[in-house]
Amino acid sequence: MAGSALKRLMAEYKQLTMNPPEGIIAGPVNEENFFEWEALIMGPEGTCFEGGVFPARLTFPPDYPLSPPKMKFTCELFHPNIYPDGRVCISILHAPGDDPMGYETSAERWSPVQSVEKILLSVVSMLAEPNDESAANVDAAKTWREDRSKFNEVAERTVRKTLGL
Amino acid sequence: MPVVLLERIPLPSLKTYTAFCVALLASALFYAHRVVTSLESDSDPSNSATGREQVLPSDSYTWNMLFVVTTEAWCVWTLVNTAYCCLILLGKLIQKLVFGDLRVSEQQHLKDKFWNFLFYKFIFIFGVMNVQTMEEVVMWVAWFTVLGFFHLLTQLSKDRFEYLSFSPSTPRFIHVKLLSLLMVILLSCCGLMALCVYIGLQAGITIFAFMAAECMLLALRAFYVAVRYAIHLIDMNLEGIWENRSIYVYFTELTFELAVLSVDFAHHLHMLLWGNIFLSMASLVICMQLRYLFYEFQRRIKRHKNYRRVVKNMEARFPIATQEEIKKNCDDCAICWEKMESARRLPCGHLFHNSCLRSWLEQDTSCPTCRTTLSDRPPEDSTRNVPDGRGGDADVNLQQQNNPNAQTTNHFFHFDGSRYVSWLPSFSVEVTHTQLLPRTRQSVQQTSQLDNMARQVLQVFPHMPLNLVLDDLRETRSVEFTIENILEGRLQAPLPGSLMSRNGLLSEESDEETQQVTSLSTGNAVISALASPAESQQNFTDESQSELRRDDGPAQFSSRFSKSATERETMLQERKNSMLEQARRRYLTNQSASGSSNIDTRAMGSELVASSETWQFTNDPNSSSNETQTSSSEYQRHCRELAFQAAQKRIHEQRNT
Numbered sequence A: 001m002a003g004s005a006l007k008r009l010m011a012e013y014k015q016l017t018m019n020p021p022e023g024i025i026a027g028p029v030n031e032e033n034f035f036e037w038e039a040l041i042m043g044p045e046g047t048c049f050e051g052g053v054f055p056a057r058l059t060f061p062p063d064y065p066l067s068p069p070k071m072k073f074t075c076e077l078f079h080p081n082i083y084p085d086g087r088v089c090i091s092i093l094h095a096p097g098d099d100p101m102g103y104e105t106s107a108e109r110w111s112p113v114q115s116v117e118k119i120l121l122s123v124v125s126m127l128a129e130p131n132d133e134s135a136a137n138v139d140a141a142k143t144w145r146e147d148r149s150k151f152n153e154v155a156e157r158t159v160r161k162t163l164g165l
Numbered sequence B: 001m002p003v004v005l006l007e008r009i010p011l012p013s014l015k016t017y018t019a020f021c022v023a024l025l026a027s028a029l030f031y032a033h034r035v036v037t038s039l040e041s042d043s044d045p046s047n048s049a050t051g052r053e054q055v056l057p058s059d060s061y062t063w064n065m066l067f068v069v070t071t072e073a074w075c076v077w078t079l080v081n082t083a084y085c086c087l088i089l090l091g092k093l094i095q096k097l098v099f100g101d102l103r104v105s106e107q108q109h110l111k112d113k114f115w116n117f118l119f120y121k122f123i124f125i126f127g128v129m130n131v132q133t134m135e136e137v138v139m140w141v142a143w144f145t146v147l148g149f150f151h152l153l154t155q156l157s158k159d160r161f162e163y164l165s166f167s168p169s170t171p172r173f174i175h176v177k178l179l180s181l182l183m184v185i186l187l188s189c190c191g192l193m194a195l196c197v198y199i200g201l202q203a204g205i206t207i208f209a210f211m212a213a214e215c216m217l218l219a220l221r222a223f224y225v226a227v228r229y230a231i232h233l234i235d236m237n238l239e240g241i242w243e244n245r246s247i248y249v250y251f252t253e254l255t256f257e258l259a260v261l262s263v264d265f266a267h268h269l270h271m272l273l274w275g276n277i278f279l280s281m282a283s284l285v286i287c288m289q290l291r292y293l294f295y296e297f298q299r300r301i302k303r304h305k306n307y308r309r310v311v312k313n314m315e316a317r318f319p320i321a322t323q324e325e326i327k328k329n330c331d332d333c334a335i336c337w338e339k340m341e342s343a344r345r346l347p348c349g350h351l352f353h354n355s356c357l358r359s360w361l362e363q364d365t366s367c368p369t370c371r372t373t374l375s376d377r378p379p380e381d382s383t384r385n386v387p388d389g390r391g392g393d394a395d396v397n398l399q400q401q402n403n404p405n406a407q408t409t410n411h412f413f414h415f416d417g418s419r420y421v422s423w424l425p426s427f428s429v430e431v432t433h434t435q436l437l438p439r440t441r442q443s444v445q446q447t448s449q450l451d452n453m454a455r456q457v458l459q460v461f462p463h464m465p466l467n468l469v470l471d472d473l474r475e476t477r478s479v480e481f482t483i484e485n486i487l488e489g490r491l492q493a494p495l496p497g498s499l500m501s502r503n504g505l506l507s508e509e510s511d512e513e514t515q516q517v518t519s520l521s522t523g524n525a526v527i528s529a530l531a532s533p534a535e536s537q538q539n540f541t542d543e544s545q546s547e548l549r550r551d552d553g554p555a556q557f558s559s560r561f562s563k564s565a566t567e568r569e570t571m572l573q574e575r576k577n578s579m580l581e582q583a584r585r586r587y588l589t590n591q592s593a594s595g596s597s598n599i600d601t602r603a604m605g606s607e608l609v610a611s612s613e614t615w616q617f618t619n620d621p622n623s624s625s626n627e628t629q630t631s632s633s634e635y636q637r638h639c640r641e642l643a644f645q646a647a648q649k650r651i652h653e654q655r656n657t
């Protein structure tokens, strides 16, 4: 039911505002609909994404936090674990029941104790350390593995693009 | 579906239609006037040009007018058309008053509902009732028009309510308007019901049943929306958690859904049996509808059985936590983040609200916090707790192979999977219950072992929270490894800062107060000529100057959480903009600091000039506050200019040296 989801989202929004994790901003796109958030994620230091600010959309189901939200980057991001259309493929966003890749244990998957903050932190660490074994973007995984300098170049371009430079 | 085809028909705009209606009505009245006056002026019947029996009923002009208008065929149609026009205008008015602009999904729902309604009622009138005379058709059409009008309004209210329940900050008057509309619909339903009785007395029980069923469906739907709305409003105005809310919600949902389905089912069955329409198109449509309703009914019953099984299971296996346990736990419910006054304890020691735990167990069978399996079945097929009661035969076989002792459980699942006895009481629940006991004992043993290990760890590290240690122990299964994990920082106690704010979040009522964020800076020093010691400001306007100097450091904002929605929106937007601005500046300084790196500095400089003109950051199309928008974009431009100047200066210096 939307009522309890709303309260929980409000609490999460409050926490993320009062005590924001470094390099992460998240909140509803529009106060009229609390189930659609936008997050800005700063590229982690010391990686090829350093300096970039990557916008993403989070869409929450009405039964949140029982079901995970969906996350999608709204900028282009060439990364092994991000689908070409921007959807993020990390285990924390998968419902306990479904396992599209068939590789993860249920311990890594969604549970109501997870939160927006934890998702975004996982995404930051995913940006830092791509998991090329379960690739959502095969091209990116291949480039990451075989031609790191080209990967870094693409990332650099993306960073500049997200900064509007 | 024919719906798609029908949608293609070009409909005239409302204005054109209204104008057309008014013109038609005027001409009809003019015609009637002419007839009446001409007949009155020359009362010689033999002179009648049309040759018809032109007898005026009375001497009164208005009565004569009325008589002419209601007897002349095209005048009658004009009146009907005018009535429709008025109804559409009324609907438009209600929409403007109560709903405002409709959202795209609402429009789509409305359209679907409208064409569906039209299609099924067409089938009803001509397929089932098989009406012959024009008067009958007109009467039925009138009835269904009124009914359809209310149906559409109910649908619209439902959609709007669902949308409003997504927002925490809806003005009160919007709720009032929507609820009063629902009340009006309900009252009209009473009126329609009275009409049903009146007509039923004259036309017989069958007609009454047909009409009453439709009326009841409408009333049930409207009432359901109203009840859910009321529950939602009560919940939103309540501080803290309303423990029984989900039970109320669940049971209203169950009752109303089952009631609607059974009335609808009976109605369709009645149609099928009453009309002699076997082996016709209409019977086919009705049969399909019946089948659909039947499956829906079955699905609902199964869901309810699953729900009851979960509740029973939960009540039997997970005891209600004592007050000491809740106190010792001193944390919120991890599912809803609300405070716990009462809770249930899982075998692994984690506490949750009764209602939160139940809704989670309906879809999964592990502890949300530590992922310990709570299932009474072997873990390999326990990923989903048979959510729809789909414990099919394959499942049973698998279980038989895996677990020869699970004889009774098999029985239970087999019973559950059979479709046609699904509303028999499920006595097998008790059978599974006895099955559970050894397993529960096992997990209790497990946890006591874990507890011992945790105690050993806590002797070394008293500051670590018990939950964390338990979690880690469950993975490592060894005291040594866990201690090593703690020593190497893989397992960290929650930072005091986050703890503090979390607590503040709970107790603090005065949100308006500014709260300083504890600086958890990681030493990511970025070289900058403009850098100065970090300062934190509260006010954005006088921040602009020093904000520039406070160049980098983690995106820190002395944040506060406003109670006003618009203020929150603007503050979020400001934070986003400032983060982007900081990132941009840092990028530029980094670029220039690294000097002749891979990017040609001159090219970058010119690019910057170009982009700083065109660039804009507005992700939020519906941003409400234009004022702050412009002021912050001005500020942005200012920042960008300064950053650009600094970068240029530095590039220049580098070139000189």
Ligand SMILES: [Zn+2]
Pocket: B333, B334, B335, B336, B337, B338, B352, B353, B356
């Ligand atoms: Zn709870």
Ligand SMILES: [Zn+2]
Pocket: B346, B348, B349, B350, B367, B368, B369, B370, B371, B372
């Ligand atoms: Zn647990």
